[in-house]
Amino acid sequence: MRFPNNADLWQPLQASGDRDKRDARNLGVFGRLKPGVTLAEVQAEMATITSQFAQQYPDTNKDVAAVVMTYNDRFNGGPIKLVFLSLMGAVGFVLLIACANVANLLLARSAREPGTFPGWCCGRGSSSSASVWPWVLPAGSA
Numbered sequence: 001m002r003f004p005n006n007a008d009l010w011q012p013l014q015a016s017g018d019r020d021k022r023d024a025r026n027l028g029v030f031g032r033l034k035p036g037v038t039l040a041e042v043q044a045e046m047a048t049i050t051s052q053f054a055q056q057y058p059d060t061n062k063d064v065a066a067v068v069m070t071y072n073d074r075f076n077g078g079p080i081k082l083v084f085l086s087l088m089g090a091v092g093f094v095l096l097i098a099c100a101n102v103a104n105l106l107l108a109r110s111a112r113e114p115g116t117f118p119g120w121c122c123g124r125g126s127s128s129s130a131s132v133w134p135w136v137l138p139a140g141s142a
Contacts, residue, residue, distance in 0.1 A: 022060040030071070043068040 013027075033042065046066035053061040069077075076084070 022057055025064075039068055039070070 033039070043066075046068055050061070050064055050066050054064065
């Protein structure tokens with residue numbers, strides 16, 4: 001994953017014609033929080049800064065506010081979060097079906113070969129462990 005918006009090149013911001021205007025609102029800013037600083041503290045500080053700008057420049061900054069949010073909330077929040085959770089639930093359900101299928105195959109094999117199933121827990125290790133390994137090795141290599 002490339003951070004953010006699949007940018008191949010990052011360069012320092014330079015003044016240009018559109019960016020010199022005080023009413024230009026086309027920049028997004030990303031930053032990291034210092035350890036121990038909460039989002040509420042950052043939001044309070046940003047609210048202070050925007051209110052100072054609103055007092056200094058009432059024509060262009062009267063109704064402007066800064067919004068602080070985590071990267072996950074910005075790019076993975078909202079409706080896409082429900083899609084990801086649904087997809088994760090579906091994958092978990094398929095895994096549950098696969099495990100039940102393997103357990104069913106092992107039970108069917110033990111019914112066909114008497115004496116192999118109790119060996120898992122009761123001490124007849126030689127015949128049961130020999131019958132389990134062909135099922136365990138392919139599952140471990142996948």
